[in-house]
Amino acid sequence: MDFGAIHEYLPLYRDALFLTMRIGWQGILLAFVIGLAATIILHFRIPVLRQLTSFYIELFRNTPLLVQLFFIYFALPKVGLRITPALCGMVGLGLLGGAYMAETFRSGLENVPLIQSESAASLGMSRMQAFRYVVLPQAVSSSIPGLVANVIFLLKETSVFSTVSLMDLMFTAKDLIGMYAKTVECLFLLVVFYLIMLLPVSILGSIVERRMRRAEFGS
Amino acid sequence: MKKQTKAALFGLTLALTSALSMTAFAGDSDKVYRTVDEIKESGTINIGVFSDKSPFGYVDENGDYQGYDVYLGNQIGKDLGVDINYVSTEAANRVEYLKTGKVDIILANFTVTPERAEEVDFALPYMNVALGVVSPDDHVITSLDQIGKDDQVIVISGTTAETYLVKNNPEIKLQKYDAYAEAKTAFENGSGVAWANDNTEVIAFANENPGYTVGIPSLGSNDTIAPAVSKGNDSLLNWLNDEIVSLGKDNFFHKDYEETLLDTYGKDYEDTLVIEGGQPAEASTEAEAAAAETEAATEAE
Structure with missing residues (x-):
């Protein structure tokens, strides 16, 4: 191991980490918004939108992120819509994640027994109130493990950003290997930086999960 | 070597401590x-x-x-x-x-x-080769000074053009791509003001695609392939x-x-x-x- 090289590359990896995190989290935030919107559309069976949403979910769950990014970044400019690599990464991640988040929310909603909303209705709650105060909290709590898994999955998916010239962690490592051929050092740093990015998410995820579950079952 | 590298990588993902020793192992030249x-x-x-x-x-x-x-x-x-x-x-x-x-x-x-x-x-x-820079006809770049501080130049990761610009013109912003096909499409889409690559490659590109000119036909030293x-x-x-x-x-x-x-x-x-x-x-x-x-x-x- 050439520790001089590692020292020299550290700032580049740090920049890449910040870029990956920034675009990753923006994309994940977008994914949450899209996922929630899609879930509500599906749950309340809003006509037309429901069919469109189902189509969107199947489209993005069954194509790789790489293909989606290629399409957004290389094909859309041909019809006059050019977006920056960073925006492309964020939108791509948001659309892919939105489809996964919607499915996770849906399974959480299906987990809530029908009797819960019936009971809420018998107490005189409106459909919206029942959803907001009775069904959704239970659904969110039971989908937490799935959501955390999605977040980690999406952060790892950032490794295909290189295709749209974003200097994410993966591309930084490949680029440095191409220029200086310090393979072992570059790959070592790559693994370390992915762990720096993802371990806290995993740990935080399990803490959140425990807390949310306490709300569900009591401590 | 191949097996060892694989093992080293596996170890890395498993435990960082053991990885340290195993990468040293993979570094041995067999x-x-x-x-x-x-x-x-x-x-x-x-x-x-x-x-x-x-x-x-x-x-x-x-x-x-x-x-x-x-x-x-x-x-x-x-x-x-x-x-x-x-x-x-x-x-x-x-x-x-x-x-x-x-x-x-x-x-x-x-x-x-x-x-x-x-x-x-x-x-x-x-074969002989040098670096070259191709740019669109309506804004031909004939000298690297013409590249503004917000302009991006397209290069392919791992090429001599990348190494040359990183070393000699670190102020120029580079837009890096993995493969020729992607860099080419991005350049055609206008994602960068110019594309720096082997001059053989940019000359071929300009010959095949009307609307582009090789403003800098020879950059850096003359190298061989x-x-x-x-x-x-x-x-x-x-x-x-x-x-x-x-x-x-x-x-x-x-x-x-x-x-x-x-x-x-x-x-x-x-x-x-x-x-x-x-x-x-x-x-x-x-x-x-x-x-x-x-x-x-x-x-x-």
Whole structure:
């Protein structure tokens, strides 16, 4: 191991980490918004939108992120819509994640027994109130493990950003290997930086999960 | 070596502490390459070429590898009396493919540089090259000073153009791509103000695509392109050097040019580009320098 090289590359990896995190989290935030919107559309069976949403979910769950990014970044400019690599990464991640988040929310909603909303209705709650105060909290709590898994999955998916010239962690490592051929050092740093990015998410995820579950079952 | 590297990577993901010792293990240099005799015995040679860099190494409409590099590859296979297995490579993978023994020879428009000569062994050169910069007709860039501080220049990761700009013009913002095809599409989409690459490549691009001009036809030093083998594979290196010298007696590389490059570059570039028998026309010392680059680089260390 050439520790001089590692020292020299550290700032580049740090920049890449910040870029990956920034675009990753923006994309994940977008994914949450899209996922929630899609879930509500599906749950309340809003006509037309429901069919469109189902189509969107199947489209993005069954194509790789790489293909989606290629399409957004290389094909859309041909019809006059050019977006920056960073925006492309964020939108791509948001659309892919939105489809996964919607499915996770849906399974959480299906987990809530029908009797819960019936009971809420018998107490005189409106459909919206029942959803907001009775069904959704239970659904969110039971989908937490799935959501955390999605977040980690999406952060790892950032490794295909290189295709749209974003200097994410993966591309930084490949680029440095191409220029200086310090393979072992570059790959070592790559693994370390992915762990720096993802371990806290995993740990935080399990803490959140425990807390949310306490709300569900009591401590 | 391959197995060890794999094991090392596996270890890395499992536990960082154990990984530290295992990577050191993988860093040990075992013999990864195959000698000429071993290649002949196996009956197949693995040659790394580009699959998307017309007219040097590309896949034609029938799915066959074609181009200036491949033409030489075919001859090498014929003269060794073995089948050829072409392995598609990206610019940034070339050194790695040799270091891990994935291929026996890299024939992927590999420019000889001192940095690379520390990692692989170059045979005698067969082509001249410099860097070039192509830009759209309505905003031709004829000097690097014209590139504004917010403008981005497209380069391909792992090429000499990237290394040159990183080293000599660190103020220029680079937009890096993995592969030729992606860089080309991005440039056509107008994602960058210019594209820096081997001048052979940008000249070919401007010839094939109206609306683009090579504003800077020659940037940096004049370099050569040569086949490369794994570090220490003297048996294959010597065989290749003999092969290139003997092919030069039949003007093989001019024939290669006429078969593969004439349509793109025309007659004018033939003597500028082709190196016959490992001896560049203008300075024969340059070829020796290139071949001796390996030794020079190790001595310099």
